[in-house]
Structures are given as structure tokens and as C-alpha cells.
Amino acid sequence: MNSPGPVNQILDFYKKLERNPEYEWVKWSKVRKRFTIKNANAFFIGVMLDQGQTAERAWDGGEHMVDNHFKGKRNFWKSVAATHRSTIRKICQKGYDETSYASVFCFNKFPIWLRNASDKMLNDYKGDPRNIWNVTSENVNEIYIRFKSFDGIGDALSKMAQFILVRNYGIAGGIENRSNMSVKPDELVRRVLFRSGISTSNKIRESIEALENLHLPSPADFDAAAWIIGREYCLKNKPKCYSCPILVSCQYGKRHNQANSADAKSRGAPRSVE
Numbered sequence: 001m002n003s004p005g006p007v008n009q010i011l012d013f014y015k016k017l018e019r020n021p022e023y024e025w026v027k028w029s030k031v032r033k034r035f036t037i038k039n040a041n042a043f044f045i046g047v048m049l050d051q052g053q054t055a056e057r058a059w060d061g062g063e064h065m066v067d068n069h070f071k072g073k074r075n076f077w078k079s080v081a082a083t084h085r086s087t088i089r090k091i092c093q094k095g096y097d098e099t100s101y102a103s104v105f106c107f108n109k110f111p112i113w114l115r116n117a118s119d120k121m122l123n124d125y126k127g128d129p130r131n132i133w134n135v136t137s138e139n140v141n142e143i144y145i146r147f148k149s150f151d152g153i154g155d156a157l158s159k160m161a162q163f164i165l166v167r168n169y170g171i172a173g174g175i176e177n178r179s180n181m182s183v184k185p186d187e188l189v190r191r192v193l194f195r196s197g198i199s200t201s202n203k204i205r206e207s208i209e210a211l212e213n214l215h216l217p218s219p220a221d222f223d224a225a226a227w228i229i230g231r232e233y234c235l236k237n238k239p240k241c242y243s244c245p246i247l248v249s250c251q252y253g254k255r256h257n258q259a260n261s262a263d264a265k266s267r268g269a270p271r272s273v274e
């Protein structure tokens with residue numbers, strides 16, 4: 001029997017994840033869930049922080065900021081806009097239990113992004129992030145476009161925010177848009193696409209083209225499964241091919257796993273995949 005290709009293996013892996021309570025977030029919500037204004041603010045900030053650090057720390061950082069700063073009677077974003085820029089910088093760089101909310105990469109940029117976001121949030125969304133995603137099912141792509149128009153929120157983060165809102169909160173039609181949302185692969189997904197042979201290049205444009213050519217029934221599901229493979233197995237250095245769920249069909253995995261096995265037998269040392 002022929003072994004399945006990497007695309008089918010990634011889709012099969014998604015089905016396993018769906019049944020695993022540890023990966024609750026990959027499942028589609030059957031109901032429309034509502035955000036409180038506080039949760040919506042924390043979500044928005046979490047999206048902005050989710051670069052160069054773990055997702056867990058980013059989401060926690062969003063919650064921590066709305067719990068501890070820019071509080072009072074004013075709307076959160078009005079408070080940010082009314083705060084002196086040097087104080088915003090101090091809060092952003094020291095206010096997370098004496099550490100920075102943002103990663104090293106965004107250390108100096110995040111205070112500026114946050115201040116700029118407050119202007120946009122007040123001018124365009126009445127100081128309420130829920131208005132960003134308050135769109136009809138036909139306009140689901142508007143969520144992605146709106147997130148992307150904020151400083152510091154690029155392609156992959158905008159897409160991630162759209163997926164989470166539609167998949168996990170049933171926003172903008174929820175599951176009825178399962179087949180409609182395209183993928184903008186982040187670094188982890190691009191690496192899996194390239195190493196597995198699904199894309200001939202690790203570049204964003206070729207990766208998107210490769211995904212479009214697959215005509216996936218649910219790009220968001222494929223993206224979630226590939227992202228988890230990228231995060232847990234397909235590490236930049238020393239990928240864990242030996243336990244990866246798509247090893248049997250992955251071009252690089254097969255080659256380097258064999259090489260590693262032979263190497264380990266002769267020298268006892270693991271090798272890495274570039």
C-alpha cells in the first residue's frame with residue numbers, strides 16, 4: 001500500500017488533535033461566544049504581543065495589562081491615549097511584573113504600536129475592539145484586513161486573529177466559513193511546508209501558492225495542524241523527525257532521520273536539518 005502524502009497526513013493529524021482535550025483550540029465552536037470589553041481588550045493586546053515569544057506568554061500578557069494598567073473610569077483605550085508616551089513606554093517595558101510585555105524583538109516598538117492602536121481604536125472602532133470583528137458572514141475577510149491595518153500586526157498575526165475569532169468564537173458566521181478563509185502561513189507553517197515538500201520554497205509567496213493549489217476544504221484546520229507540527233516537532237535546529245506525525249511522507253524527515261539513525265549508531269550524536 002502506498003504511504004499517504006504529507007497533505008493527507010497533516011489533515012489526519014488534525015483529526016487526532018480535534019479529539020485531544022489538550023488541543024481544544026483547534027476545534028470549531030458550535031455557538032457564537034461573546035467577549036466582554038475587558039476580554040476583547042486582552043485579546044487584541046495578546047495578538048499584538050504574539051511575536052518573538054510563546055503564545056502562552058503573549059495571551060497572559062494581554063490579560064495582565066488590562067488587569068493592571070490603564071484602568072480607572074475611562075475606557076482602556078482612552079486611558080492609553082491620555083497617558084504620556086514615556087509612561088506608556090515604562091509600563092510596556094517594565095509593567096509585566098518588572099519585565100517587558102513584548103519580546104526583545106518588539107521591546108522598543110510595542111509602546112509605539114500600543115499608543116498608535118489607541119488612536120485607531122478610538123477613531124475607527126469607538127474604543128471597542130469588538131467592533132473590529134463585528135462583521136457579517138460574507139465579510140469575514142474584513143476581520144483580517146482590519147487587524148492588518150494596525151501598526152505591529154502583520155499578515156500572519158491578522159490571519160491568526162481571524163482564525164481564532166471565527167473558529168473558536170463562532171464570529172462572522174463561524175463554521176459556515178470553514179472553507180472560505182485562506183491561510184497566510186507563519187514561519188512555523190512555512191518550515192513544515194518546505195521541509196515536507198509541499199512547497200518548493202520557504203518564501204511566503206511560494207508557500208501561499210502551494211497552499212492555494214491544494215484547494216483545501218478547511219485551510220484553517222490544515223494551518224492549525226501544520227502549526228502544531230512546526231512548534232512541537234519541526235524545530236529550526238534538531239527537528240524531532242523520529243516522533244513527527246508526518247515522518248513517513250516528509251522529504252527531509254525521511255532523509256535526515258535515516259542519516260541521524262546511521263550517525264547515532266556510529267557516533268551516538270544527533271544531527272540537525274537545515
Ligand code: SF4
Nearest residue numbers: 233234241244250253
Ligand atoms: S518529519 Fe522532520 S522535517 Fe518533516 S515535518 Fe516532521 S519534524 Fe519537520
